[in-house]
Amino acid sequence: MERRHFLATSSGATALVLAASAGLVPAHAQNAPGWNKAAFDSKTLAEVAKALGATSAPVESKDLILQAPEIAENGSVVRVGAESNIAGTTQLALVVEKNPSALAALFDIPAGTDPNVSTNLKMGQSSNVYALAKAGDKFFYAVKEVKVTLGGCGG
Amino acid sequence: MSDPMRIRAQAQGDKTTVRVLVSHEMESGQRKDATGKTVPAWFIQNISATHHGKVVMNAQWGPAVSKNPFLQFSFRGGKAGDKVAVSWVDNRGDKRTDEAVIS
Numbered sequence: 001m002e003r004r005h006f007l008a009t010s011s012g013a014t015a016l017v018l019a020a021s022a023g024l025v026p027a028h029a030q031n032a033p034g035w036n037k038a039a040f041d042s043k044t045l046a047e048v049a050k051a052l053g054a055t056s057a058p059v060e061s062k063d064l065i066l067q068a069p070e071i072a073e074n075g076s077v078v079r080v081g082a083e084s085n086i087a088g089t090t091q092l093a094l095v096v097e098k099n100p101s102a103l104a105a106l107f108d109i110p111a112g113t114d115p116n117v118s119t120n121l122k123m124g125q126s127s128n129v130y131a132l133a134k135a136g137d138k139f140f141y142a143v144k145e146v147k148v149t150l151g152g153c154g155g
Numbered sequence: 156m157s158d159p160m161r162i163r164a165q166a167q168g169d170k171t172t173v174r175v176l177v178s179h180e181m182e183s184g185q186r187k188d189a190t191g192k193t194v195p196a197w198f199i200q201n202i203s204a205t206h207h208g209k210v211v212m213n214a215q216w217g218p219a220v221s222k223n224p225f226l227q228f229s230f231r232g233g234k235a236g237d238k239v240a241v242s243w244v245d246n247r248g249d250k251r252t253d254e255a256v257i258s
């Protein structure tokens with residue numbers, strides 16, 4: 001485990017203990033081992049990339065395809081997919097700019113698995129949605145604006 | 156104990172496409188209940204799939220993934236009759252593993 005991850009997880013644990021004593025979180029709430037709290041706390045694409053180990057800003061790429069609707073009627077279920085044609089893609093991430101935490105999902109792509117994933121996301125409001133791909137030590141992104149007519153967060 | 160996942164794995168040539176539907180609340184931690192208290196976040200943090208003991212997908216999720224999450228991915232090397240196992244862990248430490256046979 002990397003030192004940075006360890007620090008991030010342990011400080012997260014402290015925060016949870018404090019929150020638990022305040023009665024906010026059930027006492028048994030905990031983060032799964034290896035869960036990248038720093039990345040999931042990020043607010044912007046650049047912060048997410050940084051938390052994943054990027055040393056320079058991600059570059060827009062035509063070889064990365066983001067599948068997302070132009071208009072989502074229901075923000076609580078938005079089908080978003082990412083497909084990378086960049087050689088050596090090892091990680092894909094889905095980022096929703098205006099959600100409370102920008103990073104929604106992070107996928108490791110082991111050798112033999114296609115860099116092509118899709119899942120359903122919640123979107124609080126209309127926002128830019130990014131696909132972020134890691135290939136080697138470089139990061140690439142693709143962006144699309146999704147308009148949400150009914151939000152998925154909050155009551 | 157949570158409900159089983161629905162997993163469909165289909166081989167086409169060398170490529171196996173796996174679709175998973177998980178039964179999980181995926182509470183975002185943003186919602187408030189009727190009394191105005193925030194409903195604590197409760198969501199799957201890690202989901203992974205293995206084929207013959209080899210990890211073919213490993214994902215970390217935040218609370219922004221939808222309720223009853225859907226996941227689709229594909230990998231090379233699977234064939235009909237093989238098993239694919241999918242496991243998840245949520246932020247309360249609950250976990251579940253289900254298996255499906257590739258068709």
